[in-house]
Amino acid sequence: MRRAALLILLTGLLASGQELRWENGYDQPLDFDCPAGQSISYIKSQHDNRREDRMWEFGCKKTFDTARDCFLTPYVNDFDQAFTYECPPHHIITGMASYHGNRQEDRRWQFYCCRGKGYCTSGCQWTTYVNYFDEAFHWTVPNQSYLVGAESYHANRQEDRRWKYKYCAKKQC
Numbered sequence: 001m002r003r004a005a006l007l008i009l010l011t012g013l014l015a016s017g018q019e020l021r022w023e024n025g026y027d028q029p030l031d032f033d034c035p036a037g038q039s040i041s042y043i044k045s046q047h048d049n050r051r052e053d054r055m056w057e058f059g060c061k062k063t064f065d066t067a068r069d070c071f072l073t074p075y076v077n078d079f080d081q082a083f084t085y086e087c088p089p090h091h092i093i094t095g096m097a098s099y100h101g102n103r104q105e106d107r108r109w110q111f112y113c114c115r116g117k118g119y120c121t122s123g124c125q126w127t128t129y130v131n132y133f134d135e136a137f138h139w140t141v142p143n144q145s146y147l148v149g150a151e152s153y154h155a156n157r158q159e160d161r162r163w164k165y166k167y168c169a170k171k172q173c
Contacts, residue, residue, distance in 0.1 A: 023058060026051040027102060033095030033112045034060035036068060040093055040147045042140040043165070049134055052105035052159040056096070063092060063146060063170070064116030070094065073111045079104035080156060086149035086166060087113035090120045090173075093147040105159040111150070120173035121148060126166045133158035141167050 024030040026048055034040060041061035045054045077083035079101050087093055095112035126149075131137035133155060141147050149166030 021057050022046075022055040024055055026053045026055060027100050029097070029099045030056055030107075031095075031097045032056070032058050034058070034063075037062060037064045038094065039063040039114070040095070040141065042138065043130075043163075044136075044138040045131070045163075046136040047134050047160055053100050053107075054160070058096070060094075061141075063094075064114065064119070066117045068094075068114040068116055070112060070114035072097065073113065075108045075110055077109055077152075079106045079108060080154050082151075082153035083109070084149070084151040085109075085111060087111065088115075091115045091148065092121070092168075092170070093149070096150075105156075106154050106161070109150075109152075118172055119170050121146065121168035122171055124148060124166055124168035126151070127164050129162045129164055131163055133160040133162065137163075139163075139165060141165075144169060146170050 023032045038060040040058050042059040044057040047054045073085070076085040091113040092115070093111050094114045097110040098107040100107050127139070130139040145167040147165060148168050151164040152161045154161045
């Protein structure tokens with residue numbers, strides 16, 4: 001009996017701990033930026049058909065050895081519009097911000113871009129789409145690579161977006 005109670009308690013704690021990792025709630029703003037010296041290492045997202053929105057989770061990894069030069073982009077899309085965004089040359093994405101419009105059931109997006117002194121990006125490539133409409137996804141930036149761009153389109157029929165990501169290697173320059 002004690003083991004069953006302990007198992008139930010631990011399961012509940014683990015489940016509630018996972019919920020705390022989401023950076024936003026459904027229909028709520030998102031504003032995530034990795035700590036200084038880091039960039040995004042993975043992106044996880046879960047869609048809800050009733051709310052027609054996504055919650056987002058991000059991981060970070062060590063990226064910059066020196067002080068970083070950073071900025072937040074203006075919004076890169078209007079509601080219901082496709083976009084392709086790449087940080088300026090040799091910049092890496094360290095975070096993302098967005099807000100949800102209930103009337104459009106879509107989000108407008110901004111990106112945090114940073115550059116470390118003495119580093120350049122090279123050998124860049126785009127992923128294929130990492131998700132289908134209305135499905136959860138978890139995409140990890142490949143080892144020794146860094147996120148530099150995102151592409152997405154919105155479908156009104158599904159009230160969701162599909163995503164591609166661009167990543168590059170980093171070298172001294």
